[in-house]
Amino acid sequence: MGYKHLKFPENSTFLVTGGAGFIGSNLCEAILDMGYKVCCLDDLSTGKQENADIFLDNPNYTFVKGDVKDLETCVKACDGIDYVLHQAAWGSVPRSIEMPLFYCANNITGTLNMLEAARQNKVKKFVYASSSSVYGDEPNLPKIEGREGNLLSPYALTKRCDEEWAKQYTMHYGLDTYGLRYFNVFGRRQDPNGAYAAVIPKFIKQLMNDERPTINGDGKQSRDFTYIENVIEANLKACLAPHEAAGQAFNIAYGGREYLIDIYHTLTEALGKDIEPIFGPDRAGDIKHSNADISKAQKCLSYNPEYSFADGLKKSIVWYCKNK
Numbered sequence: 203m204g205y206k207h208l209k210f211p212e213n214s215t216f217l218v219t220g221g222a223g224f225i226g227s228n229l230c231e232a233i234l235d236m237g238y239k240v241c242c243l244d245d246l247s248t249g250k251q252e253n254a255d256i257f258l259d260n261p262n263y264t265f266v267k268g269d270v271k272d273l274e275t276c277v278k279a280c281d282g283i284d285y286v287l288h289q290a291a292w293g294s295v296p297r298s299i300e301m302p303l304f305y306c307a308n309n310i311t312g313t314l315n316m317l318e319a320a321r322q323n324k325v326k327k328f329v330y331a332s333s334s335s336v337y338g339d340e341p342n343l344p345k346i347e348g349r350e351g352n353l354l355s356p357y358a359l360t361k362r363c364d365e366e367w368a369k370q371y372t373m374h375y376g377l378d379t380y381g382l383r384y385f386n387v388f389g390r391r392q393d394p395n396g397a398y399a400a401v402i403p404k405f406i407k408q409l410m411n412d413e414r415p416t417i418n419g420d421g422k423q424s425r426d427f428t429y430i431e432n433v434i435e436a437n438l439k440a441c442l443a444p445h446e447a448a449g450q451a452f453n454i455a456y457g458g459r460e461y462l463i464d465i466y467h468t469l470t471e472a473l474g475k476d477i478e479p480i481f482g483p484d485r486a487g488d489i490k491h492s493n494a495d496i497s498k499a500q501k502c503l504s505y506n507p508e509y510s511f512a513d514g515l516k517k518s519i520v521w522y523c524k525n526k
């Protein structure tokens with residue numbers, strides 16, 4: 203369980219793209235805490251300078267402001283790197299419906315550039331962020347790798363394309379790639395602000411400010427919310443995974459199922475707030491239910507998530523209360 207016991211060769215160097223974002227900055231922190239070197243490549247388009255500044259006094263950390271849409275930037279950033287953890291992308295299903303061309307360039311070309319840069323620099327492992335959205339309208343639960351439906355958004359399409367490109371790089375160029383299909387990640391440093399913010403940090407912040415959060419739909423939709431520590435474990439274990447598991451994608455979740463309305467009530471109770479939500483319309487491109495079968499990641503990556511949803515939520519609430 204967990205990742206703190208994992209050992210990499212001495213002087214191992216990681217590149218985290220999107221390292222000034224929510225998941226990337228948590229990856230950087232975990233790698234630094236384990237005593238290894240990490241370079242963060244981020245264009246600060248949705249990430250924050252402060253998520254890089256917190257590590258700048260650590261000699262094992264370097265920050266490069268750069269865009270993965272630029273191949274030369276990617277090739278330079280991969281020089282001397284052993285493991286790439288590619289997180290840089292734009293999230294949000296509704297925003298991708300508004301900006302399909304940008305999503306194609308940023309999320310697909312950006313990933314292809316990083317794959318090519320990793321190949322040219324002979325990195326050992328290329329681990330990248332995919333998404334549960336690749337299951338599209340497949341109705342069966344739990345979601346299982348190999349049983350995907352029709353894609354419901356440009357965002358989902360970018361992640362599916364990334365998986366296919368990564369497979370090509372494993373097949374033709376021998377680059378060990380591992381796609382991690384994250385299911386609704388939450389935890390410290392996730393941005394609560396803006397129209398495209400994720401529900402958990404957004405609700406916590408609104409409730410702390412005595413505002414009424416809006417639930418899209420009836421609140422009876424369910425998700426496999428996954429605490430950030432489990433995602434860190436998956437990334438680091440993928441770096442140590444065998445060659446035989448390369449060229450594939452894996453569900454990364456806890457394997458639970460939480461209803462939005464229940465989360466809402468847990469939050470109001472934990473924060474001591476008596477606030478009724480506003481019920482808004484359903485969001486385009488959203489599915490009603492999602493939860494993951496994680497047995498493939500357990501078997502191939504030795505992934506064994508340590509934090510249940512309830513444990514993660516408690517830790518997140520404490521963090522947001524301290525970091526208002």
Ligand code: NAD
Pocket residue numbers: 219220221222223224225226243244245246247248249250268269270271288289290291292293308312331332333334383384385386387388393400
């Ligand atoms: P985030 O927005 O907090 O982080 C993404 C980071 O990538 C930001 O710092 C941003 O500035 C950077 N970035 C974006 N485009 C870039 C570019 N062209 N060049 C360089 N940097 C760029 O989002 P996150 O929640 O940390 O997501 C990280 C990854 O995980 C993304 O690939 C996302 O699609 C994927 N993902 C996240 C979730 C989730 O629940 N958070 C679920 C599924 C998949």
